[in-house]
Amino acid sequence: MAAAILCTGLLHNEAGGEPVTPASPERSQHLVSSKTLAPSIRPGLVEFRIGNKWQSGLHLIESQDESLVIGRDGWLHTISRTEKSESMRSVTGKFLPTTSVELRNQLRAEFGREFEVIATQNFLVVQPRGRGSRWPKMFEQCHRSFVNYMERRGVKVREGRFPMVAVVLPDARAMYDEIARLGIDVSRVAGLYANKCNRVMTHDGGALSSIAATVRHEAAHQSAFNCGVHSRVNDTPSWVTEGIGQMFEPTAMSSGRSGTRLVERVNKDSVRQLRETIDMDDPAEVARWVDRMIRSDDLFRNPTTIHTAYALAWSMMFYLAERDTDAFADILNFTATRPPFETYRSGQRMIDFERVVGSDVRDFSNRLTRFVADLPAK
Incomplete structure (x- = not known):
């Protein structure tokens, strides 16, 4: 399993393994607090100072405490309110990313x-x-x-x-x-x-x-x-982002043909992990895990469940990608366009999941259980 996504990034419409113990996902460590987010601003060209160096960039988001700016090289920076008058100034012109x-x-x-x-x-x-x-x-x-x-x-x-x-x-x-x-x-x-x-x-x-x-x-x-498949400043559920990461671990997924047969696309490490930690013959138990996965990212933060969280996230996204491509595309297209830094609360996560997938957790888990049962682990 791989390391978590670290730090935060920018609005997607502005941006243009080794068996180790993975760190838990930390996308909740936003560069600008969602609790103090001001109304959306129109991104504007600015010059800003980091240390003793001035550079140009786009002012993306404003909060009560700080501003989020992206430089021409794609790096993100925060400018605190106390430093803003001396470290950021609006300029005219067009934003040109670094060549x-x-x-x-x-x-x-x-x-x-x-x-x-x-x-x-x-x-x-x-x-x-x-x-x-x-x-x-x-x-x-x-x-x-x-x-x-x-x-x-x-x-x-x-x-x-x-x-x-x-x-x-x-x-x-x-x-x-x-x-x-x-x-x-x-x-x-x-x-x-x-x-x-x-x-x-x-x-x-x-x-x-x-x-x-x-x-x-x-x-x-x-x-x-x-590529805008995920937004880099909104609260995308970890089962979506990490499920995608797990999907591309098998060698065949980078073969140029993304694996010609389903068996080549299977993350067999994830299959083994699921069968070792979850009773995959018990749809009710699977449903409890899936329900918890959808509602929060807690499974990724707990050292005792993190490996199973990665494996379950893979199975959910892989099932949708292989058996319900419309829902797979809708999940990704929907989560990529959520508002920046808006807290994605448990109840809303579940409502959105059931709306996009078109079934409740129990029905989805039943289908997921049957799908995983037929996958090879060797």
């Missing part, structure tokens, strides 16, 4: 001569010199497979406005140092996607096979947030 050439030069300066920056159609991949084309090809293929899979199922996919960045560090220690440099608190991961800076990070210190599933999981998060 691939500009960002490539910035990455070269940021990581130094021991690294190279390889450009693909959709990525800038930072990696230690001499690693060849293995990583760039992997990230590019993951993204193309993701887009193909989503479009074939009616999910709205758009082209992102910012170049996607993937950073491959030479070993695990270097990766943790880089994660710490960015102010991210996480441990025991093979990789992660931090959507505050819109980067996937992993390391090249072990066999590729041991971390490939995590990389595919995190690359799916990055593709989802850059």
